[in-house]
Amino acid sequence: MYEQNTQSNYDDIFKRLVKAAYNGDVEQEINKIHQEGNETADKYALYASGGGDPNQVVFKVKDCAGDCVQKTGEDCEASCLFNAVVRDMEGNVVIKHNNCSGCGKCVEVCKNYSLVDKKEFVPIIKLLKDRKQPVFAIVAPAFIGQYAPEITPGKLRAAFKRLGFYGMVEVALFADILTLKEALEFDRLVTKEDHFMLTSMCCPIWFSMVKRVYKDLVPHISPSVSPMVACGRGIKFLHPGAKVVFVGPCIAKKAEAKEEDIKDAVDAVLTFKEVDQIFGVVGIDPAKMSEDPSEHSSTAGRIYARTGGVSKAISDTLNRLWPERKIKIRAIQADGPKDCKEVLKEALEGKIDANFLEGMGCPGGCVGGPRSVADVETGTKRVNEYGSEAESLTPVDNEHVMDLLKHLGIADIHEFLDSEKAAMFIRDFM
Known part of the structure; x- marks a missing residue:
């Protein structure tokens, strides 16, 4: 059988x-x-x-x-x-x-x-049923458009609550926060035309390539955690004792969540396909749920889900903070494993003109993850549409981001460079 x-x-x-x-x-x-x-x-x-x-x-x-x-x-x-x-x-x-x-x-x-x-949901079900501690679902920016077109973020949030989750938070909001941090890191690290920076944030495959194979590039990695980790830590700071379950398109995030220096952030990882199966098993149709809106991310955080989104988000934010800055971001995007290898090899050999390197282990970015439900084209289209619907282009103009930062102990964005105040967002790769 x-x-x-x-x-x-x-x-x-x-x-x-x-x-x-x-x-x-x-x-x-x-x-x-x-x-x-x-x-x-x-x-x-x-x-x-x-x-x-x-x-x-x-x-x-x-x-x-x-x-x-x-x-x-x-x-x-x-x-x-x-x-x-x-x-x-x-x-x-x-x-x-x-x-x-x-x-x-x-x-x-x-x-x-x-x-x-490994599938990690079954042990979480007891927590959802007991309701003795809040369990949050945090959804990757690629979530939009993964399911039926009529399933809005508000309806998906209501569906997660029906499963027993305390709430659903868009990781895009914390991608906004890290966009600010990365813009500040770029301003600090790239002060000459031949300087360059590798973003460490989104893709664990890209990061693993640098750490395991292209080790000489480690000094050029920005010292930031991923949006997943930032979101998990942020929720646990605001809700002591809470559990956090990340929902996204790839298997690699399951491994990232277990890494020793960041395993405090997320307690379990589910894929979009697994969530689709779970809804079916328990008889929840998100399309029929009532709206439960709470969308506060900017365009910058929402477009992280597709190749080039991180570069554009940080470039737009850098220009918003310092429009007169002479050295602008000249980005190159590695799209898929083969492309990642080529870009990193050229960076080691000094053959790139770019000063900002973005890598995505899946073609198309996170929307092309192996456990996505929608195809890459549909996912990219919906991500771009959702990004254009945001009330603010960058986190600089997003009052929700600024208010959240204050609750997390950061009164001024320049405190992102303070290793003590911004500790939850910092990762040491050296």
Whole structure:
């Protein structure tokens, strides 16, 4: 039963466990799966329920002789950016976890579904049902347009609350905050025409490439956390004891959330596809929910979801802060893994003219993430439309951002360069 169409069975097992967890009988359902399946089904149940090594994201479920390469032309070993996937003498996949960044590229191309990424929602359900502490859903800027066109941010927020979440916060609001910080960092770091800066914020694949392969570029990375981490820390600062669940388009964020120096920020990560499955299992149709509006982000934060969005956001903000600044942002965007490698290699060799380097591990940016629901074109179009609907172009003119900063202990934007006052937004890469 479970040797055929194994991906749908992994998803089916996840949905069965979600339903069982809301009904309070998840252990009984796991036992039932064990009785009707085999070793593969047991492993699916383990990882679909959030089990396995707590520090790992990607797991091997069964042996694979590599026949998928002949059928599809896609190879998990070749897809790995960090040489973490190899094959033994019999051709079976072996994951070298010391090399694995958790980016999930191998899972994305594995058509035999011998490799899976852990699903983290089932353990959260108990917290949602108990309602003893607030649990927030924080949604990546790419969320807009992922589901039906009539599902507004307000309706999606209401749907998350129906699941048991205390509230839904757009990470774009904290992307606004980090846009201010990055503009200040650029002003501090790029003072000559030959200086350049790498943004560290959004994409964990881009950051992992620099940290693991192109280490000589680390001094050029801006010392900022990602918007996901900033949002998680901000919520926990304002709501002590709260739990935070990030919702986004990629597997790599599951790995980022487990990194030692930032694992305080986010307690679980869900993908857009997983959320779509969850709504279906529990019978929630976001399109039929009442509006629960609370959208305060600017254009800058909203367009982070697509390639070039970060560069434009920070450039617009820099120009708003210092319109007479002589050295403007000259940005280059790396779009996809191959492009990221080429841009970083050229930066090492001193062959780029740009002074601001933005990298996206997925073609199109976050809207092209492997666990998106909408296609890249639809996602990009909707992100741009949503950006144009914002009341302010940059966070400089966004009164909600300025008010939020005061509540977070930052009275003036220049305090972003104060390592003590802005500690929750700073990451040391050296």
